[in-house]
Amino acid sequence: MKYQTYLIDLDGTMYRGKDKIPEAKVFIDNLQAKGIEYYFLTNNTTKTPQQVADNLTNNHQISAKADQIVTPSLATAAYVKDMFDDDVKNHSAYVIGEYGLKSAVFGTGIKLDETNPDVVIVGLDYDVTYHKFEVATLAIKRGAFFIGTNADTNLPNERGLVPGAGSVISLVETSTQQKAKYIGKPERDIMDFAAEAKNFDPQKAVMVGDNYNTDIKCGINANVDTLLVYTGVSTHEDIKKVDIKPTHEVESLDQWDV
Structure with missing residues (x-):
């Protein structure tokens, strides 16, 4: 399925602390090249949207604007x-x-x-x-x-x-x-807020993240499709134990065709 909107986690998905995840930049570049809408749906409350966007742009060379950040x-x-x-x-x-x-x-x-x-x-x-x-x-x-x-x-x-x-x-x-x-992931409150604030259709969106218990469960709770990437918290062993699997799973984001 081709999605109209991507909702993307940060820590463990776009980067690991100060360390870059090279596939993340390629993934975002591909979304941009195809004109696909994307927002960063993070559980980070320590920074303002502008600070989050500046970190993505300046430290990880990932294109982001403050109005693309949902916290x-x-x-x-x-x-x-x-x-x-x-x-x-x-x-x-x-x-x-x-x-x-x-x-x-x-x-x-x-x-x-x-x-x-x-x-x-x-x-x-x-x-x-x-x-x-x-x-x-x-x-x-x-x-x-x-x-x-x-x-x-x-x-x-x-x-x-x-x-x-x-x-x-x-x-x-x-x-x-x-x-x-x-309020934040895995609760659906933050997804509902994002959909209303950014005016996208949740049924045509996908939640992308590395943590089953926050990112993926947020998608599940809000009836939004999910894409789990194994570059952060959750492991294959973790996912074997859960009843509701992610809609999609990839080892890294360069394996996903946007």
């Missing part, structure tokens, strides 16, 4: 705006996360409140501290709605599999005995 930060901000019946500016939030998440959330106009926020949002934070966990836990215990950006327990980079946002969120889940409302 859980953007999807979370949209979710927060829709949470309330009145103006979001009348409400407050506490956020554990990097600039990419905070800029998107507070860009909605919602106010910062560390004591009695309406919502607590937790994502990957490279400088997370006990104090931040404490503030988030107490706020959720007081009744704040608990959002987790994405459930990634690990991220593949040039050093190996390092802790992801899910590892941070799970600590807050443990301390509050509450499950977060997740």
